[in-house]
Amino acid sequence: MTTKSTAASVRFQSVVKAFGEVVAVRDLNFTIEPGSLVTLLGPSGCGKTTTLRLIAGLEMSTSGKILIGALEVTKLPASERDVCMVFQSYALFPHMTVLENVAYGLSVSGMPKAEAHAKAEQQLALVGLKGFGARLPSELSGGQQQRVAVARALILEPEVLLFDEPLSNLDAKLRRHVRQEICDLQRSLGLTTVYVTHDQEEALAVSDRIIVMRNAEIAQTGTPHELYEEPADLFVADFIGDANVVTGEIKALDGALAVVDIGGVERRLPHRGLPPGEVDVAIRPEAIHLSRERVDDSLSGTVSKATYLGSHLEYSVETPLGELFVIDHRVDGFAPPGTTVSVVMADRGVTLVGSG
């Protein structure tokens, strides 16, 4: 990965944004490294779009400091920040041609028209839309409009590039493709990029780091791997991937590990600073194996629902811990409802996430 010379870091220091009584963002602190792609992920209403708009200067923070590179931009209006944004709706100007749209940023900053248009042509070629310049945005398909929006943002070579749910208006197949294109473009240009989405799969696929938000606050920050393997709490465990949450008990601590009793089965797991006593345990659905034979150190359960999904099977299993959701990739071993099974937990994918 190359890091472009203009790419800048983004730093939030105790940033608060309130709309009247409603707090949209509460005491936000984070740093985004130059040239990295960071995703803001969370359910709708968690403050992720507000955070993005705070970076862009489309909202002004109620308190706190925002820095882009070394420059404090807290009170600078959007037009004076070196930041470009790709909007969810693309926001292409309907009364301008594609070329005029792409050249807009250059022409309002005073570049002669001919030069701006020439540069816009190049930019269009870069996103694979050579020859589309004379069309109106409404004459393009959704995917093409999306590329125009990206070209329009890239042409100014901003210090920071922002994406607000850029894939949400595309159909599922196209989404995977465009996702990869954005990723490649970002890597090759080495731009600092902030990306908002509520789709955890999208976030896992594109991000260097993910900031998971909940109720106006950061729930956890980390690489995709860290978030999936070591979720900080129930919310993150459940939001990123699926998780069965069951109650266990920490019997004793042993170095970095804890001896945990989960429904009568004893396991040794990283204790992550938790004290002995009752604890919540997140178990990934693919970390549970079902076996028709009796196995030691397992729970006994009964299949209550079984669904065939081609690439894998999904089971609901009644156990003493409650109903567990299980994904099984061995499609040939279909167990019909009513089957009595042994439930075995794998070593990975079982995490202590604290209590309550």
Added chain:
Amino acid sequence: MRRSVVLWLAVGWVGLAVLPWYAIEDGFWNFAWLDSYPVDSDVGPALLQGLGHGRWWLLPVCLALAAPLGILGRWKTDPWFAAVLLMAGGFGLAYTLAQGFAIGIRGWEFEALETAFGELGDRQFGMGYGAVLVCGAFLFFLTEGIAARGAIKGDVFVVGSIGLVIALVAAFIFFPITRILISAVQDNDENFAPALFFTKLFSGDIWGLECLTANLTCGVAWNSLFMAILVGAGTTAMGLAFALIATRTGFRAKKLLRVLTVLPIITPPFVIGLAVILLFGRSGAVSTFLEWAFAIEPSRWIYGLPGIWLAQMLAFTPIAFLVLIGVVEGISPAMEEAAITLRADTWRTFVTVSLPLMRPGLANAFLLGFIESLADFGNPMVLGGDYDVLSIEIFFAIVGAQHDQSRAAVLAIVLLAFTLSAFYAQRRWLGRKSYATITGKGDSGLHMHLPRRLKILSYGTALPWAALTAVIYCTIMFGGFVESWGRDHGFTLRHYLEAFSVTTGAHGLVWSGAAWNSFWTTLEIAAISAPLTAGIGLLTAYILVRQRFVGKDAFEFGTMLSFAIPGTVIGIGYILAFNVPPIELTGTGVILVICFMFRNMPVGVRAGIAAMSQIDQSLDEASLTLGARSFTTLRKIVLPLLRPAIIAALVFSFVRAMTAISAVIFLVSANYDMATSYILGRVENSDFGLAIAYSSVLILVMLCAIVLIQVAVGQRRLGRRGAQQFGLEGSTG
């Protein structure tokens, strides 16, 4: 240092040191003063006045304007930058206004000041070019300072626009209204007299209820209120009948009904009253026919309640129709279809589903009719007879033999209280309660047809009414060609020639007709005020739709308020406020332009709001993040997409300026007579022929204007994609 600060600094100093500080006699565009400039003490700039002519009270203004020179070269993030601008602007504006109010044409305006500073021995006139520029500079220093403090995302243009709109609305709506309130608690020699105020406020001619007990007339307040309720209810019922026919029957001539909605816009309000006289008056066509056929003695029955009611019903039913057709169409057909599939027949569906969904719309239409009726001046003026209503009483209190300014003010307050209550009710109680259920998503389905009995009822009321409207407009169109209505029905062009004759004199064409003078004045004033009205209206709409700031609700209420202020009240307010310094405008054309600007501003605001809500905000935001400032964004993105709304606002303000009468009648002068007041003068002299001829010409001129514009706008819409395309999809997150 921002360029805009330098610009306003320059403007301020030009106003202070170059242009005449005081208003020039003989009008805004008269440049005879250049002869005696700058020595003469009446035309000198403020700097010279302060240093040379002993008008020392102007010197602090220079000080305030000098202060920002000290921050030239500082950055806007520098705390001193904002502080100095805030202080200079705030102090400068406050001081300039204070000295303007404190010293008038008779020296000190307040005794307290006279005792404190001694006799002044000097006087000053209204503010002129110089003072206006300096005030402008102070205002924008203030907003620039506020923006530098980070308000509204630090956007200088938006803060400046908000400041400008607030300043203008304060000066030309709130200041006149305040003057009415002050005048009401004073006697006619401007002494404070609260006791007199209460005597006048609760007097029998306003609140008397004698009509209930004896054969006498009630107080004007009750008369007005009673009339307004009758008209509100009547227009709502009639409007509903038309709306139902237009949307829920197979009626063939639906397009004709749409034409009906254009009529009140292009008809000066009292013209309907005039036509009613020509039909039902003592020598009216219908009365003459009844006498001939049934030997019914013609009488003056039409003058009074029946006449005013009839005229107002004819004039305002189309407004109710316009409101209700939107409401009736806005109810999702799916609701009705759901009710029908649940086994309700069409009558039950209408009564239990459709009608309740229309309820807010009906209340809205009623309140509009109510306000229009209270504010109407022209119809009661020509048809009132002995039936006194508030708007007329106000007029006669000022211009009549009584010349009782404070009584006029008291009556104005009563009238204002009625209309404002209705306006307030409409906004607070109905504003958010809309059941319009059509969304952008395709909501297929057809409106059900009306149940039979309702259909009969609607046709039974609406069609005769439409016929009557048609007869009325025929009367207006043909009345001008009749020698003397009711007596001699011979064809003549006499009235048209008298009004609009053109002769060739020694120096070419001579506009010798009696009406030309007021006709050209009207066109000129309307043409000047239309772009200004549209401009301030759309700017206000932009602020309301696109910006969030503290006090936005109050801002919105203030800008829409003038809709609820009856023209007569505005007229009184303008006379009271702008007859004396510091803002001296009566007798000029400027006061007419300003009056139209602020009376018609809500039209522009509404057109702007409707159109701007269709344009996705992310378009503006995209432009901002691409480095365009908000002014560039407004110019390059918002305005091009708003073109239809701009044209609509232009047409409406132009046409409304041509048809207005109520405020105008107070503000016209010999030099600036308007068509409507000229016509009304003719009606008062019973010169109906010329009045009706002139009215029909006005209507035709406006009809042409509207049709031309409609054609232009229509073509644009065909040429490119429809307006919906601009909306794209909203984003949330």
